Amino acid sequence: xxxxxxxxxxxxxxxxxxxxxxxxxxxxxxxxxxxxxxxxxxxxxxxxxxxxxxxxxxxxxxxxxxxxxxxxxxxxxxxxxxxxxxxxxxxxxxxxxxxxxxxxxxxxxxxxxxxxxxxxxxxxxxxxxxxxxxxxxxxxxxxxxxxxxxxxxxxxxxxxxxxxxxxxxxxxxxxxxxxxxxxxxxxxxxxxxxxxxxxxxxxxxxxxxxxxxxxxxxxxxxxxxxxxxxxxxxxxxxxxxxxxxxxxxxxxxxxxxxxxxxxxxxxxxxxxxxxxxx
Amino acid sequence: xxxxxxxxxxxxxxxxxxxxxxxxxxxxxxxxxxxxxxxxxxxxxxxxxxxxxxxxxxxxxxxxxxxxxxxxxxxxxxxxxxxxxxxxxxxxxxxxxxxxxxxxxxxxxxxxxxxxxxxxxxxxxxxxxxxxxxxxxxxxxxxxxxxxxxxxxxxxxxxxxxxxxxxxxxxxxxxxxxxxxxxxxxxxxxxxxxxxxxxxxxxxxxxxxxxxxxxxxxxxxxxxxxxxxxxxxxxxxxxxxxxxxxxxxxxxxxxxxxxxxxxxxxxxxxxxxxxxxxxxxxxxxxxxxxxxxxxxxxxxxxxxxxxxxxxxxxxxxxxxxxxxxxxxxxxxxxxxxxxxxxxx
Numbered sequence: 001x002x003x004x005x006x007x008x009x010x011x012x013x014x015x016x017x018x019x020x021x022x023x024x025x026x027x028x029x030x031x032x033x034x035x036x037x038x039x040x041x042x043x044x045x046x047x048x049x050x051x052x053x054x055x056x057x058x059x060x061x062x063x064x065x066x067x068x069x070x071x072x073x074x075x076x077x078x079x080x081x082x083x084x085x086x087x088x089x090x091x092x093x094x095x096x097x098x099x100x101x102x103x104x105x106x107x108x109x110x111x112x113x114x115x116x117x118x119x120x121x122x123x124x125x126x127x128x129x130x131x132x133x134x135x136x137x138x139x140x141x142x143x144x145x146x147x148x149x150x151x152x153x154x155x156x157x158x159x160x161x162x163x164x165x166x167x168x169x170x171x172x173x174x175x176x177x178x179x180x181x182x183x184x185x186x187x188x189x190x191x192x193x194x195x196x197x198x199x200x201x202x203x204x205x206x207x208x209x210x211x212x213x214x215x216x217x218x219x220x221x222x223x224x225x226x227x228x229x230x231x232x233x234x235x236x237x238x239x240x241x242x243x244x245x246x247x248x249x250x251x252x253x254x255x256x257x258x259x260x261x262x263x264x265x266x267x268x269x270x271x272x273x274x275x276x277x278x
Numbered sequence: 279x280x281x282x283x284x285x286x287x288x289x290x291x292x293x294x295x296x297x298x299x300x301x302x303x304x305x306x307x308x309x310x311x312x313x314x315x316x317x318x319x320x321x322x323x324x325x326x327x328x329x330x331x332x333x334x335x336x337x338x339x340x341x342x343x344x345x346x347x348x349x350x351x352x353x354x355x356x357x358x359x360x361x362x363x364x365x366x367x368x369x370x371x372x373x374x375x376x377x378x379x380x381x382x383x384x385x386x387x388x389x390x391x392x393x394x395x396x397x398x399x400x401x402x403x404x405x406x407x408x409x410x411x412x413x414x415x416x417x418x419x420x421x422x423x424x425x426x427x428x429x430x431x432x433x434x435x436x437x438x439x440x441x442x443x444x445x446x447x448x449x450x451x452x453x454x455x456x457x458x459x460x461x462x463x464x465x466x467x468x469x470x471x472x473x474x475x476x477x478x479x480x481x482x483x484x485x486x487x488x489x490x491x492x493x494x495x496x497x498x499x500x501x502x503x504x505x506x507x508x509x510x511x512x513x514x515x516x517x518x519x520x521x522x523x524x525x526x527x528x529x530x531x532x533x534x535x536x537x538x539x540x541x542x543x544x545x546x547x548x549x550x551x552x553x554x555x556x557x558x559x560x561x562x563x564x565x566x567x568x569x570x571x572x573x574x575x576x577x578x579x580x581x582x583x584x585x586x587x588x589x590x591x592x593x594x595x596x597x598x599x600x601x602x603x604x605x606x607x608x609x610x611x612x613x614x615x616x617x618x619x620x621x622x
Contacts, residue, residue: 001362003346009359009393011347011545054350054357055536055543059561081561097357214564241560243532246390250529250552253576254566256584275502276566276576 010246013052013097014039019072021091024158027078028123029088034072035098041073045131046105046237046265050245051075051087052097059083060242060260062127063101068137076126076158102245103264106131106209106235114205115143119220121150121192121212125158127237127264128211132166139171146173146199150192150212154178154185173199192216196223203228211237217278221268231269238264238277282464282472285435285442289460291322296458297367301403304339305369306332316368325370327437330413331597335375335525336368340382340399341549347394347532348545363398367454370407374419374597376430378525379404383430384589385528403450406431410479416598418486418611421494424595425483426476436472443472486596487614494592497617498582502575506616511571513606518551520600520608521577526585526593527551552576578613 006012020032035041041049043063052058059081065074079088090096108131116135120128135142147166151157156178167174175195177188188195192212208224210217217236224234240252240259252259255274257266271277285293297303298320305325307317314329316336342362350357371379379399386395406427409419419425427434432451436443443464446452455461489497501507521527531550536543550557553574558567567573581594594610601609 001364003349003360003362006359006361006393009347009361010390011359011394013348013357013359015355015357052545054352054545055534055540057534058532058545078561084561213562214566239560239562239564240558240566243530244547246392247388248386248392248528248530249532249547249550250580251531251550251557253552253558255579256587276572 010244011099013099016051016096016098018090018092018094018096021094024076025156028158029077029079031075031077031087031090032072033075033096033098038071040070041067041098041101043067043073043101043130044105045108045134046127047101047103048127048242048264049075049098049100050102050242051077051083052099053083053086053090054097056086057083058097058099058243060102060245062130062237064126064129066130066133066137068134076123078123100245102242102260104262106237106265108134111135111207111209112141113143114207115145115202117146117148117199117201117206117208117224119148119192119196119208119210119212121216121220122152122156123158124211124213124216124237125149125151128209129159129162131209136166136169136172143205144173144201145171146201147175148192148195148199149174149176150178150195152179154182191219193219193223196220196227199227201227201229203230203233207233207235209235214239214278221278231272232267234268236266236268236271238266238271240264281446282469283444283446283455283461284464284468285444285461287437287440287442290325290327290442293458293460294319294322294325294369296460297369297454300367300454300457302364302366303369304366309333319369327370327407329370331372331374331417331599331602333603334523335378335597335599336371336404337378337382337525337528339366339368339402340379341395341528341530344546344548345394346544346546349543350545351542353541361394361397363401365401367403367405369405370435371404371431372407372409372413372597373427374417374422374424374595375525376404376406377422377424377428377595378597380430381526381585381591381593381595382528384591385585388589403454404431405451405454406434408434408436410437410475411482414598414602416601416609416611417596418594418598419596420483421485421487421489421491422592422594422596423491425479436475438468438471438475441468443468487611487618489614489618493618494582494614495586497614497621498579500621501579501583501617504617504620506613506620507571507575509616510574510608510613511569513608514553514570514574515606516553516555516570516573517605518553519603519605521551521553522549523599523603525595525597525599526581529557552580574608
């Protein structure tokens with residue numbers, strides 16, 4: 001068996017240098033990463049990268065920063081598996097391997113000029129933040145913006161400072177809820193679905209973008225449909241374990257679509273009849 | 279280019295020997311009772327000209343069980359994508375397995391192209407071999423339309439009386455004919471013999487299930503909620519044998535192998551199976567195909583529905599390997615018949 005180096009390959013790895021690493025909560029760690037040689041990642045909001053540590057493995061991680069930021073990108077990683085556990089041991093100055101960006105992100109061109117309702121449950125805020133910050137950085141290109149945020153407890157809230165900024169903005173309608181409050185919590189208590197009836201929206205021009213744990217989707221979608229938002233104006237980002245990122249390995253397949261190539265962002269009307277999707 | 283040449287049967291041994299001198303040659307070899315495997319040969323002595331589908335299809339040369347994708351050296355700070363390949367000739371590939379290779383070619387040529395696969399495929403010469411009759415009761419090559427040669431080879435052998443009729447399909451194939459130098463031009467009588475055999479064969483091969491080729495796709499389109507998956511759920515043991523032996527299953531996992539010096543290592547892809555329980559599991563613990571019945575349905579839909587939508591061809595070749603190997607006696611033909619029965 002002969003072995004030769006490939007210059008053009010889907011498996012080429014770029015070096016990512018960790019500029020900042022810090023814990024956001026007890027489980028989630030934040031990484032600010034720059035590609036070697038000042039190369040730009042050139043991602044779209046909602047895309048993901050494959051992050052690798054030699055000798056350990058590789059895992060798909062959503063890009064959390066908006067492409068409006070240049071020179072670096074941000075990831076937030078929960079300590080949940082083999083690779084992410086090792087990532088949690090890394091600090092500023094360490095390097096990781098990066099492949100990608102992969103997948104179809106949020107359809108920013110379709111969203112332009114329309115009203116947006118963001119619904120983020122738990123870790124869903126991590127990929128959704130790439131789009132929220134993109135919209136805020138290009139605020140004039142979009143109509144009304146509502147952000148609905150839900151998490152288990154106030155301690156699980158990610159990006160607290162940034163969330164405070166969103167809340168303070170006059171051009172953003174912000175609402176937040178936790179499943180279980182603590183004495184200092186001043187916001188709502190209850191599931192994220194409880195926030196949806198309170199949103200007033202123009203169904204002609206409102207797009208809902210929903211990202212959260214698998215269990216959340218059917219309940220949130222049911223609430224949105226009650227508001228008469230057309231199915232094609234609801235976008236979701238689905239979680240699967242991509243191994244190759246290029247539509248071959250089969251791990252992320254959802255019925256007849258590959259989450260890594262056809263998604264992870266899908267409009268609801270495209271996947272509602274896909275029995276493996278939701 | 280002459281399309282047809284003939285080889286005397288008595289010259290087959292010498293032909294294989296000469297092939298093996300040109301480059302590495304593999305061919306079906308007997309491996310115990312009712313078992314055959316593609317293995318390297320240096321002469322025709324061990325080559326099985328009549329054989330039932332090998333334990334593993336020739337897929338193992340196109341998409342090896344493990345294959346290095348990257349290699350790294352932490353001390354030198356290098357981390358490169360690599361590909362592995364080997365020049366070889368595969369002799370004796372049945373039409374079902376030729377179809378399997380065509381399916382793999384399709385999947386790996388789909389964008390983004392898999393360079394590792396395609397570059398290796400281009401270094402493998404294929405010599406097909408016709409089945410004049412059924413191999414055994416598990417085959418369903420007629421209904422899959424793979425019982426007759428349908429391209430995908432460099433040379434194609436058909437055994438007749440005391441000679442092999444050989445179809446030359448590519449320039450590389452013609453090159454092998456010239457280099458081995460054992461072939462004679464086929465005469466009209468030889469072509470007649472081939473035609474007569476094929477006519478007989480067409481009569482003998484009948485749809486092996488209760489639906490036709492074209493009815494299979496619509497049947498599977500409506501099969502999501504079929505009770506047959508519950509029946510498979512109760513029987514399947516999730517061993518993954520069916521996908522390993524399938525000529526068109528190509529799912530893989532990617533994993534690291536670091537050397538004992540903890541400095542150098544490789545990243546490999548390794549055959550994986552959608553029948554394994556953790557296949558569709560994510561880090562949070564959610565498993566999107568938790569039930570064995572769901573996983574079996576997925577395997578069938580990846581043969582009879584999804585690829586037809588995407589590539590306009592079935593990814594079942596009718597080789598029968600999945601049924602032959604199944605410990606729980608899950609039989610593809612029976613599954614299709616049960617589906618068809620339920621759809622009535």
